[in-house]
Amino acid sequence: MKMPYDNVAVLIYVVMVLVLIGKAQVSMAAVTCNALQLSPCASAITSSTPPSPLCCSKLKEQRPCLCNYVKDPNLQKLVNSPNARKVASICGSPFPNC
Structure with a gap:
């Protein structure tokens, strides 16, 4: 199935942003916050x-880490x-109130 150019451009942008943000990692409890870890969700979002x-x-x-990601411009x-909220709901991981 061929994707319209708009969707391809958005997907490329999302991946690039996630790669850049992925370089800055913040540790919270047992979780390492790394937005790059959400790249498997790019097409669903x-x-x-x-x-x-x-x-x-x-x-x-x-x-x-989602509230930290929401605060990141x-x-x-x-x-x-x-x-993104719909994907979280489908996955059974409701978006936290930030």
């Missing part, structure tokens, strides 16, 4: 693709988007 099991496991793993639009 930017399109109507259902989240993969890997996406859901990474989302659950990174859940304690580079990630805010992506992480706080309706699609």
Whole structure:
């Protein structure tokens, strides 16, 4: 299935942002916050693709970090988007109240 150029551009942007943010890691309790870990969710967040099991496991793993990601101006639009919240809900990991 061929993706429209708009979706490809958004996906490339998301991956690039996640790679850049992934270089700055913050440790919280037993979780290492690394936005790059959410890259398996990029297609589910930017399109109507259902989240993969890997996406859901990474989302659950990174859940304690989501409020930090929402506060980050580079990630805010992506992480706080309706699609991101929908993916979190589908994965059974409701978005925390930040």
